[in-house]
Amino acid sequence: MNMKQSVIALSIALAAPISQAGEVEVLHWWTSGGEAKSIGVLKDMLEDQGHSWKDFAVAGGGGESAMTVLKTRAVSGNPPSAAQIKGHDIQEWGELGFLTDLDGVASAEKWDAMLPSVVSEVMKHDGKYVAVPVNVHRVNWLWANPEVFEKAGAAVPNSIEGFFAAAEKIKAAGLIPLAHGGQPWQDATLFEAIALDVLGSEGYNKAFVEHDLEVLGGEKMVETFEIFKRMRSYIDENSPGRDWNIATSMVINGEAAMQVMGDWAKGEFAAAGKKAGEDFICAPAFGTADQFTFNIDSFAFFKIKEGDNVTAQKNLASTILTKDFQEVFNLNKGSIPVRLDMSMSAFDSCATAAMDSFKATAESGDLVPSMAHGMSTTSYVQGAIFDVVTNYFNDDNANPNEAVDKLVRAVKSAL
Structure with a gap:
């Protein structure tokens, strides 16, 4: 390097925003x-x-x-x-x-x-x-395998009533209606999707954001627990301890018809070379098309x-x-x-x-934080809800009215 080149190089070095790095x-x-x-x-x-x-x-x-x-x-x-x-x-x-x-x-x-x-x-x-x-992430998604529905002569549900009608046909065809992993956070993910439909967005927020004890202990919460327990009979016996992605693979492989899970499940379909709208269907869970649970x-x-x-x-x-x-x-x-x-x-x-719904619900007030994924409340309250929800779901003799009473007491003690 000659003198002129050295001077130019030094000038450039001095001019560089080293102090900003x-x-x-x-x-x-x-x-x-x-x-x-x-x-x-x-x-x-x-x-x-x-x-x-x-x-x-x-x-x-x-x-x-x-x-x-x-x-x-x-x-x-x-x-x-x-x-x-x-x-x-x-x-x-x-x-x-x-x-x-x-x-x-x-x-x-x-x-x-x-x-x-x-x-x-x-x-x-x-x-x-x-x-x-x-x-x-949109949490309130239902992921479905259209081939399984076609085999069973069932329609992909857009309501809770539609879910039970389809689940009966799928079960009669010898297939698993609902792929689910028996872990507390997965139980809570399914539970909050039902609660969002039954309680509505305002009731959901009162229960899981504001911790309104009247809503937590009300008749609609009892109904939520009743519906939640009914779904247990459409899940296979190997569910306990199963990871969410294993449940997703059951839908991908045609062993099961559907799964309620956030949109991270889509990555599993993509990794398996499946295309949205053709190989799998994404639909808002149950009756929550105009609502959006976010994580x-x-x-x-x-x-x-x-x-x-x-x-x-x-x-x-x-x-x-x-x-x-x-x-x-x-x-x-x-x-x-x-x-x-x-x-x-x-x-x-x-x-x-999901983006269309995100924008629309941001305007309508139907964009709600996920309880199951740590957005609506503290980890203490979330843990208390998890315990009540998963214990109820896995106890054949559990009573929904007693579960609601336990929920109120658990949330109150965690506040």
């Missing part, structure tokens, strides 16, 4: 498949902005192990830049004073305008953004020392809500973008239908 450390538990691919895209997008990414991945699908590690780090005064946290856990971290204010980024990029208020409120603590939503993945942002890393942290928050990232991430995850202004041209018919 920072590091983000991100805690998550997306370590396999499409999830790992998706988080890799976020890493690449941030590094393209000149920052470095320190991956803090803790394996474990539900994130329990990750939360244990996070608590240790936070208490010792060394939290990551961001961590995968959702629902009421965001509020708990906010109350402890660990989360940073993202309102500067949110205001500049008009997050309030692009997000439904029911979503943005979950991301705020004391009225200020402290977390960023990554996606939206949102999000990152909460922690207070870190001032400097370049804070700049990188804010850039990360901004990048998560860009249209480019929202599209790539959600195509891989099976979910839909959380932004209301996204083009859905790259998505399949299930995702397009």
